Amino acid sequence: MENFRKVSTSEEESPLPFAELPPGIVEMKVKEGSKIRNLMGFAMAHMERKGSRQIVFSGCGHAVTKTITCVEIMKRKLGGLHQVTKVRYQTLREVWESTEPVPGGTPHHLTVHKNVPSICILLSRDPLDPSQMGYQPPEPSRSPAVGGEASGSSAKGLKR
Numbered sequence: 728m729e730n731f732r733k734v735s736t737s738e739e740e741s742p743l744p745f746a747e748l749p750p751g752i753v754e755m756k757v758k759e760g761s762k763i764r765n766l767m768g769f770a771m772a773h774m775e776r777k778g779s780r781q782i783v784f785s786g787c788g789h790a791v792t793k794t795i796t797c798v799e800i801m802k803r804k805l806g807g808l809h810q811v812t813k814v815r816y817q818t819l820r821e822v823w824e825s826t827e828p829v830p831g832g833t834p835h836h837l838t839v840h841k842n843v844p845s846i847c848i849l850l851s852r853d854p855l856d857p858s859q860m861g862y863q864p865p866e867p868s869r870s871p872a873v874g875g876e877a878s879g880s881s882a883k884g885l886k887r
Contacts, residue, residue, distance in 0.1 A: 731823040731837060739820060743783060744813040745849050753779075757786035757794040766797050774805060780852045787817040787845035798848045806868065808850045812861040817845035 743754065753773050755766055773779050782801075786794030802808050818840055825835040849855070855862060 728823070730825055730827050732826055734822045734824045734836075736819055736821050738787065739818040741817065743785070744815060744847055745783070745811065748783070748849075749781065752781055752783060754783045754785060755797065757784060757790045757797060759789040759793070761790070761793060763793065763797060763800070767800055770797065770801060771804065774801070774850075774852075781849060783847060783849050785845065785847045788819070788843040791844060791846050794846055794848065798850060801850060802866065807865045808852060809855040809865060810851075810863040811849045811855055811859055812863070813847045813849075814861075815845050815847070816842045818842055 753770075755770050757766060770782055770784075774782055784794050784798050798810070802810070819842075821839045821841065823837040823839065825837075829835065857864065
């Protein structure tokens with residue numbers, strides 16, 4: 728592969744793995760180079776509009792951790808969101824071109840299909856079916872402790 732350079736990468740389209748999604752649901756496709764601030768600005772504005780009840784975050788390969796981060800931020804900021812997580816494989820199509828010219832011809836192209844891990848997470852204000860594989864109920868609201876700190880906080884910084 729040292730004599731080839733990557734020309735393009737594309738994802739093969741596949742439907743969302745959730746049944747009965749409303750038409751026009753927003754899907755946040757998280758990429759490796761996406762800025763979390765930009766993703767969250769758009770997603771939060773969407774979910775704060777009247778009538779917006781659900782949103783889907785999806786990412787594959789190196790973007791899986793960034794996708795999970797976005798979901799966790801949204802769950803903490805909005806609260807009361809039901810979640811269904813689906814893990815699968817996504818096929819990426821990479822096109823490579825030879826760097827060494829062929830005498831009197833066009834460069835050779837090589838197409839590679841890679842299966843990479845992918846995650847799709849549905850967040851909903853409305854209750855979802857708890858028997859679904861990958862369902863997580865909303866986190867219980869935290870009540871302040873006596874010292875003014877939230878329960879379950881670490882003891883870091885406390886003198887013994």
